[in-house]
């Protein structure tokens with residue numbers, strides 16, 4: 656893995672923030688601005704599955720002093736949140752990466768806390784939603800709660816590494832560990848699914864040093880949710 660950059664003293668230059676997107680024109684520019692402000696010199700990969708709004712234009716036209724790459728998956732054979740994240744990780748040139756949503760539901764302000772834990776030597780730092788602010792319909796709350804419990808149980812009976820909130824899409828890790836697992840087990844991930852961290856933990860057998868960062872999750876204020884019944888069903892099937 657010689658292409659991996661050595662950590663430098665420049666803050667956050669060895670971190671790549673991966674943002675999977677599908678039509679996030681309303682929030683992506685503000686998110687990039689926040690990342691630039693909060694984690695200067697970080698790298699960003701926007702893994703886009705063929706947005707039909709201005710997401711591509713806004714990302715490619717972003718002017719700032721962070722490196723922002725638009726990974727255009729428009730003509731990819733398989734689309735999905737998980738495969739977009741996996742492709743971005745394989746493209747990642749830094750020691751560490753962090754995955755976050757593009758709709759401002761994950762607080763960019765928490766990024767330094769993830770980074771600090773990676774530097775302390777943790778292999779995996781998982782976001783843990785301690786509160787949801789805004790209105791979340793009761794069925795979403797229930798689904799999240801049940802999925803969280805079942806996901807954790809599923810990992811426990813398999814004797815795998817576990818995290819507190821398996822449904823959180825906000826997490827950070829060491830790039831090499833993931834590259835190796837993706838290279839050897841790509842077909843075992845649910846590529847069209849949306850719980851990439853759960854898939855990884857299910858597949859990855861070696862012990863990891865895991866830590867957590869608590870955060871407050873916002874409900875979506877802009878744009879539309881892309882989570883549909885099909886991906887939810889696939890996730891529940893994958894638990895067993």
Ligand SMILES: Nc1nc2c(ncn2[C@@H]2O[C@H](COP(=O)(O)OP(=O)(O)OP(=O)(O)O)[C@@H](O)[C@H]2O)c(=O)[nH]1
Nearest residue numbers: 675676677702704735736739756757875880881882
């Ligand atoms: N590349 C890619 N990104 C996706 C896909 N589906 C969703 N996303 C992005 O993944 C992130 C999470 O998707 P959301 O629709 O916000 O899912 P969610 O946060 O669980 O649901 P809401 O609370 O309703 O927003 C967002 O940045 C989306 O734009 C996809 O198929 N491909």
Ligand SMILES: [Mg+2]
Nearest residue numbers: 756758760875
């Ligand atoms: Mg969202």
